[in-house]
Amino acid sequence: MSQDTLFDKVWDLHKVSSLPGGSDQIFIGLHLIHEVTSPQAFGALKDKNLKVKFPERTVATVDHIVPTDNQSRPFKDNLAEQMIETLEKNCLEHKIRFFNIGSGNQGIVHVVAPELGLTQPGMSIACGDSHTSTHGAFGSIAFGIGTSQVRDVLATQTIAMNKLKVRQIWCDNKLSNGVYAKDLVLHIISKLGVKAGVGFAYEFSGPAIDELSMEERMTICNMSIEGGARCGYINPDEKTFSYIKNKLCAPKNEHWDKALTWWKSLKSNENSIYDDVIKLDASKVEPTVTWGITPGQSISINQQIPLLDDLAPNDKLVAKEAYEYMSFKPGQLIKDTPIDVCFIGSCTNGRISDLRVAAKVLKDKKVSKNVKAFVVPGSEKVATEAKQEGIDQIFKDSGFQWREPGCSMCLAMNSDKLIGNQVSASSSNRNFKGRQGSPSGRTLLMSPAMVAAAAINGKVSDVREFIN
Amino acid sequence: MRSKFTPPIGKISNINGQCISLIGNDIDTDRIIPARFLKCVNFDSLGEYVFEDDRKTLKGKHPFDLEENKNSSILVVNSNFGCGSSREHAPQALIRWGIKAILGESFADIFYSNCIAIGIPCFTLPKNSIEEIQKYCHNQFLFLEIDLKKSLAKSKYLNFNLEIKESSRKMFLSGEWDATATLLANTSLVEKKFKELPYIQFCNDN
Known part of the structure; x- marks a missing residue:
């Protein structure tokens, strides 16, 4: 304990x-x-x-x-x-x-x-x-x-x-x-x-x-x-x-x-006891994208969608469901997957720093003509701040629609929804079946910067190629 | 779906019913009740929309649409059932469809507490036991008698020990699973706690 x-x-x-x-x-x-x-x-x-x-x-x-x-x-x-x-x-x-x-x-x-x-x-x-x-x-x-x-x-x-x-x-x-x-x-x-x-x-x-x-x-x-x-x-x-x-x-x-x-006085003591400890090396993490229907099904931008044989026994059932729903083949690269809709917003990534990072990628670039892209600030305050910094204009100039604050297409309770089996690059938090408003819609979760990169190229891209 | 819904009240010690098996891990609450049905100010009409999108996709072959399951009340699921959104609309939709208890390999935390709060006991069993029950359900009707006192499920052919959090088991047996009354009984302690909390003193009324 x-x-x-x-x-x-x-x-x-x-x-x-x-x-x-x-x-x-x-x-x-x-x-x-x-x-x-x-x-x-x-x-x-x-x-x-x-x-x-x-x-x-x-x-x-x-x-x-x-x-x-x-x-x-x-x-x-x-x-x-x-x-x-x-x-x-x-x-x-x-x-x-x-x-x-x-x-x-x-x-x-x-x-x-x-x-x-x-x-x-x-x-x-x-x-x-x-x-x-x-x-x-x-x-x-x-x-x-x-x-x-x-x-x-x-x-x-x-x-x-x-x-x-x-x-x-x-x-x-x-x-x-x-x-x-x-x-x-x-x-x-x-x-x-x-x-x-x-x-x-x-x-x-x-x-x-x-x-x-x-x-x-x-x-x-x-x-x-x-x-x-x-x-x-x-x-x-x-x-x-x-x-x-x-x-x-x-x-x-x-x-x-x-x-x-x-x-x-509140922070955990140096000799606190935990029920479990996990250690990982953050420097090894690469831009990450989900390929499946649970947020656990993600890979680095240059990796292939896992083969069934490479997965733990308990993960196979959901993986099979995911291949079918997402129309992905095991072994396929996630990079270059064509994108229909780009969504930046949500309680995960709809804050001013998220918008700043995405705007930096979008500056002087255009959204691919095949993509519908929109940004929904997380709050009225975020929207005001973005306008003061001219960030709204960078989004608009690139071809993003600038919207009013709300949860929007993270869960699609309003009219912002995917249509049919559209693929979205989304800065939100859930890639569940039907989550973004269409019972066959497909969601790829990623960082706001990666969504911006996907919007420009019209396909899943490595944002590091834009910022380095 | 049953024609008329009566919410459970009081002690829950035995649940007898036919099993309905739903195979799949990580079935999230968006699938149990898609977000568009959350546009409501009461839970009344949710029963008919339970698993709406999955059912439409399977065109009548979803377990919740099969004629043989229409009187089922014990749902048998796999692991991490009810993950995702905290929407109580999910168990509210299940209970209005007719589900009275759920057996599973594991449940997501918030879904589990929502079920307990509205009177649906959720029991865990080892993976192989769940699979055995699901296999059995696939071939024939399975009626189970659940005894909360003994944490047992039995049928003519199968017997299983069930696991449930002791706090939940006691609440069902005493009839105090609707927590409000229990919590209200400690009002004076709550008021004392309120006065003790450091940040209550720091707060500004602006």
Whole structure:
């Protein structure tokens, strides 16, 4: 059993009681909600005649269903309009802070909370969304929950949960040029598999992680769930503190000094005990692309799609399904695979640094005429910043469509969808069958820089050929 | 799909029913219920859309469309079932179709807690036992009697020990699997905890 890790410290701090059978009641310091997984929870509160216990500890925004072309109200899609209206009504009724479209702070919930300074070290954070693990980048422990648990957090500010084990993933050296946090996390998932993290929190540490910016760290923690881990975190350091400083909801004045002292005490001790430790060399990671239907099915840009014989027995069943669905032949190179759609955005890679990197690749270049390319900033703040830096213009000049903030084609709940069996190069997090809105659509996950390179060439390309 | 859905309440100690086998590893919640069906403010209509895209692709040959499975209530799956999105819509769709319990090699964490929260016990069995059950289901009807007290599944021909988290097993047997009441009972402890947390003191009301 793990001891003295950040996870242990933060879990123990938030433990309210031990429940029968061995689970714990955990206080949730920050609860984030959005329009998709909250309406039924508010409905259940009403049915049970319950109130929101600590409305000031819940914050809302709208992201999954928002259109990215025309956001004027009412939305063209009646169901989407109904969902945003329900959220507006619930927030008003229960006095919950809501960052709506046009507030300047709307966006994907996992982009918005950190940029507001809501996400802080040492917190327990929950949201009805599996990518809540993102917030672990700040040294908080953050979990995705379902709607019944959203109801529980609203009613009690707590959830019942079994304590997770802790696996340290130690990343030595540093990433090489043209290789990004997305490549590293895809690499980790391909090495460990998509279910290795079940029952675990992942602690990402080591020199390669220390080297990453806060936004890159969010990319890593965001995809913990794709490795099966409901929670992923990184010990906070000076980068964490300076990112938070002066943000809207950051501690101020004398509170800042107190917060800093406390935050510094949270990191895993040098002699912490982990349930498992994995070490890898980050300098060996290359630009990485998924070829299959799970985020674990990825290879380096110059590798071939694996042969069935080269795979572990347990991976063969899904591999066969993937060859067929993706229309790939075992042994085929992933490089030069023709692309129909390029999507840059999502809670994984829709932040300003992601847009900067992609814009650098796109500057003075044109998107291939066979490709539909669009970029969806992660938040209104990201969009504003990009406009101030002229990044929106670089995208537009290259042939990318510049859209309004939201989750968009990461999960295709709005009108941004693949058509038929189109192939997309996507900076998002899931390449599941049908994920991007067409039951036969095909998704190749990669870094935003790699998406930009694919957009220019109209096929999967090595971004290092553009930047070196 | 059953005509009328009644959610489970109270103690769950025995589940008897016909098995329906769904073969495949890493079946994610997008496949269980595609995202376009999440555009709803209640779960009522989800049952008919469970596995919608997979079913359409298989044109009537998906296990959830086969005539012989239409009264099944025990789903038998392989490893990492329910991975991906945290959408509770996935188990809500399954329970509305008629699933009352799931046996599998392994389950994704969030899916598992969502199932427990709405009253679907999920049991794990070794790979070879699951494969044996699935093989059996392929050839004939398999009715299982699940006993949560003993963590056993038995039929006329097969007997299996089931594994389930002790916390979940106890919650089902006591009828306290709908956690809200249990959590509410500790309100004074929750209020105490709230006051103790360092960052509650740091927060700015701006």
